[in-house]
C-alpha cells in the first residue's frame with residue numbers, strides 16, 4: 001500500500017517518513033537540530049513547491065514534525081506560548097491542504113515528554129487530536145489518525161522502524177525521542 005508521507009507520535013517519541021513515487025531523490029539533513037527534507041545532488045530539477053521543507057523543529061522541550069512548510073509556523077506559535085492544540089490548528093488551517101494534483105493533506109505531530117498531538121488538514125476536514133498511545137497519520141489512504149504498533153524506544157529505532165515499514169516507496173525517515181534531552185536520528189536511502 002502507498003500512503004505517501006506519514007507521521008507516528010506518542011508521548012516521548014515520534015517519527016516521520018518521506019515516501020514518494022514522484023520525487024525519490026531526496027534526503028534529510030540535520031542543521032543544528034532542525035531536520036530538513038531536500039533534493040539530493042542527482043535530483044532532476046522541479047518547480048514543485050512542496051518537496052523541500054523542515055520536517056522537524058525543536059522548541060524548548062517539544063518537537064514539531066510535519067510534511068511541509070507548516071512545521072515552521074507551528075513551531076513559531078509554540079515558541080510564542082500558544083496552547084499546543086491551538087497552534088497546530090491555526091497553522092494547519094492557515095496553510096490548508098496542498099494545492100497540487102492530489103490535494104495532498106498537510107500532516108503534523110507535536111511531541112513532548114508526557115504528551116503528543118497529531119493533526120491533519122484535508123479538503124474535507126481539519127483534525128487535531130491529543131494522543132496517549134502511538135498514532136499514525138498519512139497523506140493518502142491512512143489520512144485519519146489511527147493506532148500504530150510502534151516498537152521503538154530510541155530515536156534511531158523510531159527512524160528505522162518507519163523507514164523499513166511495509167508501506168511502499170520509502171525515501172528517508174527521521175526519529176526523535178523527547179525526555180530530559182531531545183535526541184534525533186535520520187535514515188537516508
Ligand SMILES: NC(=O)c1ncn([C@@H]2O[C@H](COP(=O)(O)O)[C@@H](O)[C@H]2O)c1NC=O
Pocket residue numbers: 004005018019020021022023037048050051052067068098100101102104105139
Ligand atoms: N512533503 C513531501 O515530502 C511531499 N512529497 C511530495 N509531495 C506532494 O505530493 C504529490 C504527490 O507525490 P508522490 O507521488 O511522490 O506521492 C507531489 O506532487 C507533491 O505535490 C509532498 N507534499 C506533501 O506531502
